[in-house]
Amino acid sequence: MAMARKSKANKIGRDNPMLVFPFTVARVIRESHDTFSLELESRNRRREFSFVPGQFNMLYVYGIGEVPISISGDPNRSKVLVHTTREVGTVTRAIRKLKVGDTIGVRGPYGRGWPIEKAHGHDVVLVTGGIGLAPLRPVIYCLLSNREKYGKIVLLYGARTPEDILYRKDLERWRSRFDLETYLTVDRATGAWHGNVGVVTSLIGRSSFDPFHCVAMACGPEIMMRFTMLELQKRGVEDARMFVSMERSMKCGIGLCGHCQIGSTFVCKDGPVYSYNSVRNIFMKREM
Amino acid sequence: MENLERILSEHPFLAGMDTKHIQLLVGCASNVVFQKGEFIFREGESADAFYFIRHGKVAVETYIPQKGPIMIRSRSEGEIFGWSWLVPPYRWHFDARALELTRAVALDGKCLRGKCEEDHDLGYEIMKRFALIIAERLEATRLQLMDIYGDGPKK
Ligand SMILES: Cc1cc2nc3c(=O)[nH]c(=O)nc-3n(C[C@H](O)[C@H](O)[C@H](O)COP(=O)(O)OP(=O)(O)OC[C@H]3O[C@@H](n4cnc5c(N)ncnc54)[C@H](O)[C@@H]3O)c2cc1C
Numbered sequence: 036m037a038m039a040r041k042s043k044a045n046k047i048g049r050d051n052p053m054l055v056f057p058f059t060v061a062r063v064i065r066e067s068h069d070t071f072s073l074e075l076e077s078r079n080r081r082r083e084f085s086f087v088p089g090q091f092n093m094l095y096v097y098g099i100g101e102v103p104i105s106i107s108g109d110p111n112r113s114k115v116l117v118h119t120t121r122e123v124g125t126v127t128r129a130i131r132k133l134k135v136g137d138t139i140g141v142r143g144p145y146g147r148g149w150p151i152e153k154a155h156g157h158d159v160v161l162v163t164g165g166i167g168l169a170p171l172r173p174v175i176y177c178l179l180s181n182r183e184k185y186g187k188i189v190l191l192y193g194a195r196t197p198e199d200i201l202y203r204k205d206l207e208r209w210r211s212r213f214d215l216e217t218y219l220t221v222d223r224a225t226g227a228w229h230g231n232v233g234v235v236t237s238l239i240g241r242s243s244f245d246p247f248h249c250v251a252m253a254c255g256p257e258i259m260m261r262f263t264m265l266e267l268q269k270r271g272v273e274d275a276r277m278f279v280s281m282e283r284s285m286k287c288g289i290g291l292c293g294h295c296q297i298g299s300t301f302v303c304k305d306g307p308v309y310s311y312n313s314v315r316n317i318f319m320k321r322e323m
Numbered sequence: 324m325e326n327l328e329r330i331l332s333e334h335p336f337l338a339g340m341d342t343k344h345i346q347l348l349v350g351c352a353s354n355v356v357f358q359k360g361e362f363i364f365r366e367g368e369s370a371d372a373f374y375f376i377r378h379g380k381v382a383v384e385t386y387i388p389q390k391g392p393i394m395i396r397s398r399s400e401g402e403i404f405g406w407s408w409l410v411p412p413y414r415w416h417f418d419a420r421a422l423e424l425t426r427a428v429a430l431d432g433k434c435l436r437g438k439c440e441e442d443h444d445l446g447y448e449i450m451k452r453f454a455l456i457i458a459e460r461l462e463a464t465r466l467q468l469m470d471i472y473g474d475g476p477k478k
C-alpha cells in the first residue's frame with residue numbers, strides 16, 4: 036500500500052525536513068463558494084507522495100507565505116496530492132488564485148495522524164463539521180479500502196447550509212453504500228432542502244454504533260469538537276477512544292519554533308491528532 | 324390501545340415510566356398520519372399536542388418575509404417534537420411540515436395537562452423528561468446561533 040511505501044521524496048524529506056518541493060497544480064475543484072481542492076503533482080514525475088491520514092503539509096505560495104493544510108486525498112493514490120482549502124486570509128486567498136499549471140511549494144507530510152490501526156475490529160464513528168471533513172476524508176478512503184477490518188462505520192457531517200456541503204460526489208457514493216452509515220445535517224436551510232437540519236452533535240444519539248467497542252474521531256471547529264466529546268461521553272464512549280484534530284498557527288511545522296505549542300505539547304509534531312484524554316484540559320482552558 | 328401502549332412504553336423518552344402512568348398517557352394518545360408537504364401545525368395556532376415520530380421526517384420552520392420558509396430543525400423516526408402544549412399561552416412558535424409521509428403518535432396536550440394536574444407524580448415524570456428535551460434544544464440552538472462554521476472569506 037502507498038502508505039507503507041517509502042518513496043524517494045520522503046527519504047529526502049526526512050533528511051532535511053525543511054526542504055520545499057515544487058508541485059504543479061494539475062486540477063482545481065470548486066467545493067463551495069469559499070472552499071476548493073487542488074490536485075497537485077510533483078515536478079519530478081516519478082516521485083510519489085505517501086502520508087498517513089490526518090497529516091498535513093506546509094503549502095508555500097512563492098512570495099506570499101506558508102500555511103499548514105491537511106492532506107485530503109486518497110492515501111492509495113500516491114501520485115496525486117490533494118489539499119482542500121477554505122479561503123480565510125492572505126495565504127489561503129493566494130492559494131485560491133492558483134491555476135492549472137502553476138507551481139506551489141510543498142514540505143511535509145508532518146504530524147501524527149488518525150489511529151486507523153487502533154480501530155481495527157471496532158466500530159468507527161467520524162464526527163465532522165465544515166472544513167473538518169477534509170482531514171477525515173483520507174480516513175474514510177482507508178477504512179473503505181480495508182472494510183473487513185472494521186465493525187460499523189458511521190459518518191456524521193454537519194455544514195452551515197446545503198450550499199456549503201463539501202465533496203458532494205464522494206458523499207453520494209458513501210450514502211449509497213450499505214456498509215457505511217452516513218448522516219448529513221445543516222445548520223439552516225430553505226424549503227428546497229429535504230435533509231436534516233440541526234447541529235451535527237444531534238446526530239450522535241441517532242446513529243447505531245456500539246459505544247463500548249468503538250473509536251471516535253472528530254474534526255471541525257473546536258467548539259463543535261467539545262460538544263461532540265460531551266455527546267459521545269453521554270453515549271458511554273471512553274475518553275481514550277475519542278480522538279480530535281487540533282489547529283494552532285504554525286511556522287516551522289517540525290517542533291522547532293514553538294509557535295504551535297500548547298502546554299507541553301507541540302501540535303505540529305505531537306499532533307495534530309490527539310486522544311481526547313490527553314488534551315481534555317486544553318479543551319476546557321478558556322484562554323486557548 | 325394495546326398497540327399504542329406498546330409503542331409508548333418502548334419509546335426511549337418514556338423509558339423507566341410506571342405502567343400505570345403509561346396507561347394514563349395512552350388515554351390521551353392517537354395514531355396520526357401526515358402526507359408529504361402537509362402542515363402539522365402553524366405558528367400562532369393553539370398548541371394542543373406533541374408527537375412521537377414512528378416513520379418519516381418533519382421540518383420545523385419559520386417564515387421570514389422576502390426569504391420564505393427557513394428550516395430550523397428536522398425531526399425524524401424515534402424523535403419527539405412539540406413542547407408548546409406545556410407552557411402558556413399554549414401556542415406554536417414555529418410551523419411543522421411533513422417532509423415525507425410521516426406516521427406519528429399524537430398526545431393531546433389538553434388531556435395531558437388535565438391528567439398531570441390530577442396526578443402530580445405523572446406531571447413530575449413528564450416535566451423531568453421535557454426539561455431534558457428543552458435543555459438539549461437550547462444547547463443546540465446556541466451552537467446554531469454561534470455560526471461555528473464561520474461566515475466565509477474575510478476580504
Ligand atoms: C494542522 C492544521 C491543518 C489544517 N488544515 C487545513 C485544511 O485542510 N484546510 C484549510 O482550509 N485550513 C486548514 N488549516 C487552517 C489553515 O492553516 C489556516 O486557515 C491558514 O493558516 C490561514 O492563513 P491565511 O494567511 O489565509 O489567513 P490569515 O491571514 O492568517 O488569517 C486571516 C483571518 O482568518 C482567520 N483564521 C486564521 N486561521 C483560521 C482558521 N484555521 N479557521 C478560521 N479562521 C482562521 C484569522 O483569525 C484572521 O481573521 C489547518 C491548520 C492546521 C494547524
Ligand code: FES
Binds near residue numbers: 288
Ligand atoms: S510550528 Fe514550530 S514548533 Fe510547531
